[in-house]
Amino acid sequence: MPNDSAFPTHASSPRASRAARLGASAALLLLGALGPSGCVAGADEEILGVATLPWGSYDLTSSYTGNIDDTRGWIIEWEVPELLNESTAWTAVGQWYYNIESGIYHTPEGWFVYYFGDDNGVAGNHPNCNNQWGSGGTCGGTLGGNLGYLQPGQQVVFRYERCTPAHVADVNGTRICLHVDMKDGTGWQFLAEDAPGTVEMYTHDVEHWATEGYVTPQFSCEAPIKMLRQELKTTSGVWQPMSGASTWSFNQVAPYAYQNRNLTASPSTWESCTPPPDGSGDGLRGEYFANTSLSGTPLVRTDPGVSFDWGEGSPAAGIPADNFSVRWTGEFEPRYSETYTLTTQSDDGVRVWVNGALVINNWTPHSPTEDSVTLSLVAGQRYDLKVEYFDSGGGALSRLYWSSPSQVREVIPQGRLHAAGASCSGVPAWASGQVYSPGAQVVQGGHLWAATQQIWWSNPDCPPSNPASWCPAEWTDLGSCN
Ligand SMILES: [Ca+2]
Ligand SMILES: [Ca+2]
Structure with a gap:
């Protein structure tokens, strides 16, 4: 291969080899009886473009x-x-x-x-x-x-x-x-x-x-x-x-x-x-954790879909290149009433729930691998979707495709995905004069928040230094509530 500084070098052969390594597994699960759910997409989060490729x-x-x-x-x-x-x-x-x-x-x-x-x-x-x-x-x-x-x-x-x-x-x-x-x-x-x-x-x-x-x-x-x-x-x-x-x-x-x-x-x-946008969806809620166990306070953003090849790099600022995990939540909306195949491509582990049912489960460290499930879906209905993923080292890749008799395999597009809001059920409202530990969650102003530090009722760190006041600088915004 040539290697001229004025021209990007190509690495098609390794990519082809990687494609050949991809294993595939399939399971059959019919979810025809599943109904739509009532989640509402969060609308105020950053929309990331395909520049993340x-x-x-x-x-x-x-x-x-x-x-x-x-x-x-x-x-x-x-x-x-x-x-x-x-x-x-x-x-x-x-x-x-x-x-x-x-x-x-x-x-x-x-x-x-x-x-x-x-x-x-x-x-x-x-x-x-x-x-x-x-x-x-x-x-x-x-x-x-x-x-x-x-x-x-x-x-x-x-x-x-x-x-x-x-x-x-x-x-x-x-x-x-x-x-x-x-x-x-x-x-x-x-x-x-x-x-x-x-x-x-x-x-x-x-x-x-x-x-x-x-x-x-x-x-x-x-x-x-x-x-x-x-x-x-x-x-x-x-x-x-x-x-x-x-x-x-x-x-x-x-x-x-x-x-x-x-x-x-x-x-x-x-x-x-490049087809025109299909559907009015905004993508999926993405929660990025600096560990492989989806624990702690995540970095939250709206992703246009699950279509990432981070290589040896980090998925987001503040998240390490190895030993991180991601949870995507929201709904997806089929175009056709027919049997769909959902396929994940992951390095490393992945698991997928549709309407609460675990339909793909390969929660293991592995090189790029494909896993599939077949679902009977109804056009226009919204199905709850949750994808969890981790990278434990080396390359990191995560994609979610769908295909059906009427459409070739593609990453589920942004317009057919509806991002979940934050899950605020059971979370207490913020109250003045309370002591909060790092990571403690409260609801305030219709948003879910996590404490970024130990917050004392008398904490003087946050101007205007009124311990009885809500101080956003002490909290991480986890998005508007569902
Ligand atoms: Ca990595
Ligand atoms: Ca990996």
């Missing part, structure tokens, strides 16, 4: 699960999407490997093609391709000419196959060549790559570097990212369409979604974009 998130991924060793080539054709916003993020729409990594890329300067490969002296041998990034390079972009900026709606074909002397002099078929057809009328461009024995094959439909200071790219569903055509070359040298739902596995993270997937067609195709 880590740098280099793969928001839409699709993986080929066939036997790559049985192939001798791959053609994949994409259409450049329309970007809805003035994104400042570096974005790959379509990034794929067939030993050589390539893709369609966007920076604030526009769309272009990039590729990485071993430099055998033929990389980027087209006047409008360069090789500024290690052994790979770009075609288009600031290079201009007839391989100038790609435009929305433009189709680009990537063709990988074993090189022949017609492509590269002095080769004997042991290298893989990448040909990129930019539909510019001047023919193919190509480069060579050694050692095809380590072939990988998968795509990331949206890989973006949206993080603090960047804007998450939004793609029009009218001019979406389109994967238009795929063909595989057999060992006997025949190109044939690539199809079959079992060939690709999909994973998507809000705000992106697949639409118009046709995986049983020949060739299989799909589109992806």
Whole structure:
């Protein structure tokens, strides 16, 4: 892989390996008799955006699960999407490997093609391709000419196959060549790559570097990212369409979604974009604890959903990178009356309750793992949801997906989640002249509060130094009461 300071390096292989490690378990539980509950979402808490996704998130991924060793080539054709916003993020729409990594890329300067490969002296041998990034390079972009900026709606074909002397002099078929057809009328461009024995094959439909200071790219569903055509070359040298739902596995993270997937067609195709908000929900109440036992006074915020990959980092200020726990509470609202599969992806432990019933329980330290439950749900009803999670060391990841016969798997989106308020039932009202220990909880002004310190009736620390007065500085606000 190249490592140029002006360009983010890619780590697709470890991510693919991690996906392969994900185990899956399923349980069947019917909750058709469950009714709606009456919780009201807290509305005054901070709403966190998708910028909480880590740098280099793969928001839409699709993986080929066939036997790559049985192939001798791959053609994949994409259409450049329309970007809805003035994104400042570096974005790959379509990034794929067939030993050589390539893709369609966007920076604030526009769309272009990039590729990485071993430099055998033929990389980027087209006047409008360069090789500024290690052994790979770009075609288009600031290079201009007839391989100038790609435009929305433009189709680009990537063709990988074993090189022949017609492509590269002095080769004997042991290298893989990448040909990129930019539909510019001047023919193919190509480069060579050694050692095809380590072939990988998968795509990331949206890989973006949206993080603090960047804007998450939004793609029009009218001019979406389109994967238009795929063909595989057999060992006997025949190109044939690539199809079959079992060939690709999909994973998507809000705000992106697949639409118009046709995986049983020949060739299989799909589109992806940023759908408009669905539902009026605000997310889930998130309580973050500086221990693995969900104890003590939490940091409280509203999360747009459960979709976090914190890596080796901390989930929030004041919370350690290891040995922390999170409780998300609220309700979720299905779109359809049918059987849903709820799936958690967690590192480490996770457990999920729906309408008070424990439906997923994997409260153990583990590497990224998937757990699922099948539920019969009714459209428009609100179901109580509680997710508890802990990280005991190393990487930390927590996601909550749903899928049904009418929708592909996605993180349960913000609009379909309704954050719980604070649970104030049985908590005493604050009273003047009382002594409160650290962590003691009271209700005051319709909010739940926890004492941040020992509070004496005569405590002089909090101006205006009236011990009989309510002093917010001595308390942590845990949100408005349910
Ligand atoms: Ca950790
Ligand atoms: Ca961990």
